[in-house]
Every structure is written in structure tokens, then in C-alpha cells.
Amino acid sequence: GELKGAALxxxxxxHKLAKGSVTGIVLFTADGKIEAEVEVDANGAHTGxxxxxxxxxxxxxxxQMIYLSQGHSVTHVCLPIQTPIRKYGALWMNIPDEQGxxxxxxxxxxxxxxxxxxxxxxxxxxxxxxxxxxxxxxxYDTLEATYDxxxxxxxxxxxxxxxxxxxxSLRVSNLAGKLGEAIGLPYHELKALERxxxxxxxxxxx
Numbered sequence: 001g002e003l004k005g006a007a008l009x010x011x012x013x014x015h016k017l018a019k020g021s022v023t024g025i026v027l028f029t030a031d032g033k034i035e036a037e038v039e040v041d042a043n044g045a046h047t048g049x050x051x052x053x054x055x056x057x058x059x060x061x062x063x064q065m066i067y068l069s070q071g072h073s074v075t076h077v078c079l080p081i082q083t084p085i086r087k088y089g090a091l092w093m094n095i096p097d098e099q100g101x102x103x104x105x106x107x108x109x110x111x112x113x114x115x116x117x118x119x120x121x122x123x124x125x126x127x128x129x130x131x132x133x134x135x136x137x138x139x140y141d142t143l144e145a146t147y148d149x150x151x152x153x154x155x156x157x158x159x160x161x162x163x164x165x166x167x168x169s170l171r172v173s174n175l176a177g178k179l180g181e182a183i184g185l186p187y188h189e190l191k192a193l194e195r196x197x198x199x200x201x202x203x204x205x206x
Contacts, residue, residue: 002123003027003035003120004036006123010025013112020096021041021042021095022050023039023091024051024093025081027089028060039051056078056090059092060080060082060087064080065078065079065113073096074095076092076093078090078092079091083121085121086121091109091112091116151199154198154202172200173195176197179193
């Protein structure tokens, strides 16, 4: 969703800058599949059916701008959108060669493509870092749950050995937890207190 919105913003900005008859953008996934695309013309923005895929692939593969003047009618421009980390896709446009129309400076278009690539990279890196943070949190939660299950299994082993102490460690842990809450211990200290209480008679297993 974010990439589609970014593609639209880039295409519309380039369309205004170059005063082109049609402007398009195609963004690829890391494995080369089309992830987002849009075309902008006199009718506005829409799904593109006329993307010059051969020229786009050539620009992406070479990392170079392709600038083709077709007689005195239209100039075709295709610019790769890339950073040293990744090739994202390409921006292309058809610019009419009209009398009295100041030709668009290719360097301005290249600057736009470079800025677009940096913006895309920042956005994707932010999304990736958020995803990694969620994955780390999930892994930590799983580890915590496994640790608590291990303690519970040890307590069961203790209870099985000595019926007189059955439930004793759990009761001590619950009381310690309530005490910790009453004196305002933070979460991580509260968990340590509860777990330590469960382990206070662990030597009895031996």
C-alpha cells in the first residue's frame, strides 16, 4: 500500500516537472516482480497498460538514464530509481518537443529519481525495522513462556517427590508477586521475584 502511494506521488511530481504528455513508474520487488505501477496523463492517474518494459529493464540493468529524441515530435526518457543498496524500478515519460517549450533538463529529472529512491529506501527500511522489532518481541515472548513452563515442570517434579510441600512454592511465588506489586516493582523485577520464589526450594529435588 505504501509503495503504491509513493509510486503515485513520484509519477505526479515528475509529470508536472517535465510537462510530459504521459509519465509512468514501475517498482519491482527484490526478486524482480512488479510491486507497484502507475501512469499519469491528461486523464489523470491510472493503471498503466503502455509501460515500455524493454526500456525499463534496460535502464534498471544498466543503472543509466535512457534519453531518446524521436525527430521533432517526442523525447522518450527512462530513469532508473536506485540506491547502492537496491534497484527499485524506473520512471519514464514522453515529453513533447514543442516550439517555444523549454526542454526539460535531464539532470533535474535524475535528481528527482535519486530523491525518490532515497525516500523509498527510508520508507522500506522503517517498515523492515518495525517488522524485525515485532519478530524479536514475539521470539522473546515465546522464550519467556518456555522458561515459565520449564519452572512449572520442575515444581511438578518437586511436588511429586514430597507431598508435604505440594503447592508450597507456587503459594510463596504468588505471595511474593503480591508483595512486589504492593511496593511498586517494575515488570521485569516482578517476574524475577516470582521465578526466584518458585526456585527457593529447588534443592529438595536432589
